[in-house]
Amino acid sequence: MFTPIQILKDKFGYQSFRFNQEEIINTILRQQDAFVLMPTGGGKSLCYQIPALIFPGLTVVISPLIALMKDQVDALRINGIKASYLNSSLSSEESSEVYNELKRGELKLLYIAPERLFNNNEQFMFFLKSLRVALFAIDEAHCISHWGHDFRPEYRMLSSLKKEFPAVPIVALTATADKLTRDDILNKLQLNQARVFISSFNRPNIHYNILPKRGMYDELTTYLETHHDDSGIIYVLSRNSTETLAQKLTHDGFSAVPYHAGLTNECRKKNQDLFVKDEVKIIVATIAFGMGINKSNVRFVIHADLPKNIESYYQETGRAGRDGLKSEAILYYSGGDVIKLKKFAMVEGNPEQSRIMLRKLSQMASLCESNTCRRKTILNYFGEEAPDVCGSCDSCLSSREKFDGTIIAQKALSAVARLESRFGLTYVIDFLRGSKSEKIKEVHKNLTTYGIGGDISKDDWFRYFQDLISLGYLKQTGSEYPILALTEKSPAVLQGKESVFLVKTISKKEISFSEKPYEKELFNELKIVRNNWARQENVPSYIIFSDATLLELATYLPQTEEDIKKISGFGEVKLAKYGQPFLKVVTTYCTKHQLASRISEKIPKRERRTKAERVVETDTKIISYNLFKDKKTILEIATIRGLSPATIESHLAFYIQSGKLKVTELVSEDKIPQIVSAIKKYGHYLLTPLKEVLGEEVSYGEIRAVINHLKYTN
Ligand code: ADP
Numbered sequence: 001m002f003t004p005i006q007i008l009k010d011k012f013g014y015q016s017f018r019f020n021q022e023e024i025i026n027t028i029l030r031q032q033d034a035f036v037l038m039p040t041g042g043g044k045s046l047c048y049q050i051p052a053l054i055f056p057g058l059t060v061v062i063s064p065l066i067a068l069m070k071d072q073v074d075a076l077r078i079n080g081i082k083a084s085y086l087n088s089s090l091s092s093e094e095s096s097e098v099y100n101e102l103k104r105g106e107l108k109l110l111y112i113a114p115e116r117l118f119n120n121n122e123q124f125m126f127f128l129k130s131l132r133v134a135l136f137a138i139d140e141a142h143c144i145s146h147w148g149h150d151f152r153p154e155y156r157m158l159s160s161l162k163k164e165f166p167a168v169p170i171v172a173l174t175a176t177a178d179k180l181t182r183d184d185i186l187n188k189l190q191l192n193q194a195r196v197f198i199s200s201f202n203r204p205n206i207h208y209n210i211l212p213k214r215g216m217y218d219e220l221t222t223y224l225e226t227h228h229d230d231s232g233i234i235y236v237l238s239r240n241s242t243e244t245l246a247q248k249l250t251h252d253g254f255s256a257v258p259y260h261a262g263l264t265n266e267c268r269k270k271n272q273d274l275f276v277k278d279e280v281k282i283i284v285a286t287i288a289f290g291m292g293i294n295k296s297n298v299r300f301v302i303h304a305d306l307p308k309n310i311e312s313y314y315q316e317t318g319r320a321g322r323d324g325l326k327s328e329a330i331l332y333y334s335g336g337d338v339i340k341l342k343k344f345a346m347v348e349g350n351p352e353q354s355r356i357m358l359r360k361l362s363q364m365a366s367l368c369e370s371n372t373c374r375r376k377t378i379l380n381y382f383g384e385e386a387p388d389v390c391g392s393c394d395s396c397l398s399s400r401e402k403f404d405g406t407i408i409a410q411k412a413l414s415a416v417a418r419l420e421s422r423f424g425l426t427y428v429i430d431f432l433r434g435s436k437s438e439k440i441k442e443v444h445k446n447l448t449t450y451g452i453g454g455d456i457s458k459d460d461w462f463r464y465f466q467d468l469i470s471l472g473y474l475k476q477t478g479s480e481y482p483i484l485a486l487t488e489k490s491p492a493v494l495q496g497k498e499s500v501f502l503v504k505t506i507s508k509k510e511i512s513f514s515e516k517p518y519e520k521e522l523f524n525e526l527k528i529v530r531n532n533w534a535r536q537e538n539v540p541s542y543i544i545f546s547d548a549t550l551l552e553l554a555t556y557l558p559q560t561e562e563d564i565k566k567i568s569g570f571g572e573v574k575l576a577k578y579g580q581p582f583l584k585v586v587t588t589y590c591t592k593h594q595l596a597s598r599i600s601e602k603i604p605k606r607e608r609r610t611k612a613e614r615v616v617e618t619d620t621k622i623i624s625y626n627l628f629k630d631k632k633t634i635l636e637i638a639t640i641r642g643l644s645p646a647t648i649e650s651h652l653a654f655y656i657q658s659g660k661l662k663v664t665e666l667v668s669e670d671k672i673p674q675i676v677s678a679i680k681k682y683g684h685y686l687l688t689p690l691k692e693v694l695g696e697e698v699s700y701g702e703i704r705a706v707i708n709h710l711k712y713t714n
């Protein structure tokens, strides 16, 4: 008898379970229905694949996306697992071969689209009944609900599955579901006794970055220059921009193709394939691109235009880093985009819907405009708690500092003076930075001031000019094409009689791809070897090995077969097939560079438990705490501090987790048992569903307090 952990190690080559994978697997093994909400890349597939290998009989996986079936099946087969799919892409010979395998009981997993079950007078269903079906896994389960973002009518028919197969457990899985959708899924699938598993929405390996859109193309190409070997998606709003941007990037030496719904089927498929197989690095796409992409090594998702709401932003950025490695989400923001999107948000004849869309848009805009932690804002939006500081978004990593900017100011003012106060901001900046563009007049290129500001980025110059204008050292005149001009305050600065203080944004820390040092050159060599194998076997390269596996190889430098077994991703079949070839690449590299194995530094990763979550005490919390200890009520503290009562409650809840306050100081004793029981039933990651269950009587603050109380006492 194999245990789940043994299968995880032997078949998949992974060391430990993630999130609540193990509990989910055990629930399914007890033949209990389960509902799994886990973010993209969380590892939903293993939750049914491991039971499938333990149960005698067949696991039927229902998936809406034909393109993904092959991918999933390839990934299983390459680990030596018997799996197949049935869909319209197979020839009739291929299909009948699968039928034969099924009849002979040779398959552990079968992937099908929902409509297959019910077509042709439910013939297939009768066929399944003649087999030994051990488990149904319903992937992308939100497709059954009108409330979800991707309703598919074929999914509706799955309602009868429970009735047709009352003895077969069902596991429904999704990455996107609010409470409404969730209840709807359980209801429609008739999963009355299902255990519900909800994981945090946080994607810790995605680093969020929101930057001003001004000067975007330069910033973008500077970023891409340093990420030549990485795959990424650039989202734009219109079909037209996908083509123009892809063209421009290609012209500038980048590997990019467009993708949008207006392209022919062949062209779309070709471009998608090139991207998935790593033959093209960048796909410039409208939101039509993404569903049905399983590519795990997407290192960056860039939004060149504003997404229409936070759900879309979360979903699109979520396509980065499925392999768990550090990845970046970069959004270029401009207020102009908000205005543009407002027009789209208006649904004619439906003021109610328009209002909702506009509200969502303004929440998206305020995510971009505020200085608070991006991750916190996103998680709070989904009703989930988060620490004030995540440490890996642009807000958390930068600070604004005043500095003596007299010299910068002098450069700026003398440029305006030499250009005789006759040009606009962009021209002056390009002139200062020594732009080679034809737009800069030849006479200007001969001036001594030309190019004296080349050491400062375009973006920083824009900010400095804004500051100089608001400080009154410069002014803009004319409304349609504003011209920069000197003011009466300018001469003092130019003559060195007055100092100017400017503000700069300082990035505290560069985000690095890997936490540990690794051999970059070896990593690239390994990628080449992997891609050769992928081409040979005609599968995407991430099916051979994820970037995470290659990174481990390039970090720990295994020298023997025993060593390489400890690398995540080498299950027994992959070890037998690829162990030696990959080992050879590593050992050759190590000999050449005189490096020894670092495998002893690899400690099996322990999944962090919630108790270990670090929550930091901040000054603002202490102030609230002290006032509370001075016998002030929450309302009084809120008034004194000019903050909302909810904020004060969250400050105080912090002290419950550290044991400084008792839960009974914040929550009346008779409410505690019901809150505890709701938390036990629904988990503590999402507050909104708990609030919905508990009703008006219980506040968010009280729920938070009890959660922290449980964390303290556990
Ligand atoms: P989801 O379907 O939730 O988006 P997947 O099931 O595709 O995610 O898993 C994402 C990646 O994480 C896959 O490459 C998978 O093999 C890997 N993975 C899943 N569980 C683990 C684990 N416990 N340890 C290491 N890698 C894992």
Ligand code: ZN
Binding pocket: 372, 373, 374, 375, 376, 389, 390, 391, 392, 393, 394, 395, 396
């Ligand atoms: Zn942050």
